[in-house]
Amino acid sequence: MTTPKGGSAIAPTGEAQIAPAQGFDSAKAWQHLQKQVGFGPRPSGTPAIVETRKYIIEQLKSFGIEAKEQPFIGMTPLGEVSMANVIATIPGRRPDRLVLASHYDTKLYREMRFVGANDGASSTAALLELGRVLKGRPNELTIELLFLDGEEARLPEWQGTDNTYGSRHYVQAAQKSGSLKSLKALVLLDMIGDRDLSIKRDSNSTPWLVDIIWGTAARLGQSSTFSNQLTTIEDDHIPFLRAGVAAVDLIDLENPTWHTAQDDLEHVSARSLQTVGDVVVAAIPEIEKYLLRAR
Numbered sequence: 176m177t178t179p180k181g182g183s184a185i186a187p188t189g190e191a192q193i194a195p196a197q198g199f200d201s202a203k204a205w206q207h208l209q210k211q212v213g214f215g216p217r218p219s220g221t222p223a224i225v226e227t228r229k230y231i232i233e234q235l236k237s238f239g240i241e242a243k244e245q246p247f248i249g250m251t252p253l254g255e256v257s258m259a260n261v262i263a264t265i266p267g268r269r270p271d272r273l274v275l276a277s278h279y280d281t282k283l284y285r286e287m288r289f290v291g292a293n294d295g296a297s298s299t300a301a302l303l304e305l306g307r308v309l310k311g312r313p314n315e316l317t318i319e320l321l322f323l324d325g326e327e328a329r330l331p332e333w334q335g336t337d338n339t340y341g342s343r344h345y346v347q348a349a350q351k352s353g354s355l356k357s358l359k360a361l362v363l364l365d366m367i368g369d370r371d372l373s374i375k376r377d378s379n380s381t382p383w384l385v386d387i388i389w390g391t392a393a394r395l396g397q398s399s400t401f402s403n404q405l406t407t408i409e410d411d412h413i414p415f416l417r418a419g420v421a422a423v424d425l426i427d428l429e430n431p432t433w434h435t436a437q438d439d440l441e442h443v444s445a446r447s448l449q450t451v452g453d454v455v456v457a458a459i460p461e462i463e464k465y466l467l468r469a470r
């Protein structure tokens with residue numbers, strides 16, 4: 176998979192006119208999903224997540240997107256775990272950043288083989304494909320793709336600080352370096368691949384950002400997927416919200432395969448990835464417009 180570098184600048188006459196605006200291609204996202212599942216269970220600190228990370232960075236590179244690792248140690252109830260976020264940047268006309276994020280770790284299970292086709296792989300696959308699409312068009316804001324490690328709790332139950340290791344580390348580091356100031360909004364994707372996808376409005380998320388995305392979904396005829404029902408979600412967006420960053424979580428937490436051995440290829444669908452991909456791509460200019468007006 177390669178992208179001709181600078182192809183449009185040296186394209187033969189006519190090519191520029193016929194090249195269509197590249198849309199989100201769920202077939203490509205599906206390949207990324209399958210690839211991750213093929214690595215097997217991918218808990219933080221395992222060889223399989225290192226493979227996954229390598230794959231993410233290679234794919235980004237093939238799109239012409241620069242990515243760097245942000246390594247850190249997660250202090251978990253089960254001891255110290257080596258973790259790393261992957262931060263990729265698509266420069267825009269302005270340095271202000273819109274961050275699109277997903278966690279790419281899968282939950283640690285000893286009693287079952289948990290491959291996280293939905294929980295981990297689906298949103299990560301979509302994020303890679305979003306990168307390809309967004310790299311191919313002019314963006315007003317700088318787009319950052321953030322692949323987070325350590326979202327999952329190390330212990331069976333989600334409690335205290337035993338979760339969201341990667342997002343908490345990222346926000347702390349950004350506060351320290353001062354780069355958080357140019358981070359204007361976060362769109363988090365998590366578990367967007369299940370066959371019967373229903374994404375509810377999360378009451379923790381920032382209202383204007385929720386309204387833009389749900390409004391875009393309605394405009395695209397996707398109101399059956401983007402439900403107006405309310406839910407309350409704790410996820411990687413919380414550390415950003417606490418730091419004062421506008422954030423929205425697109426998640427379907429209410430699916431029967433969640434944290435079961437059935438979170439496999441048979442229970443996810445490329446169509447769901449397409450729906451979310453289309454809505455996010457269409458919502459980005461609206462988010463940019465809102466942020467520029469709010470300046």
Ligand SMILES: [Zn+2]
Nearest residue numbers: 282294327434
């Ligand atoms: Zn999970």
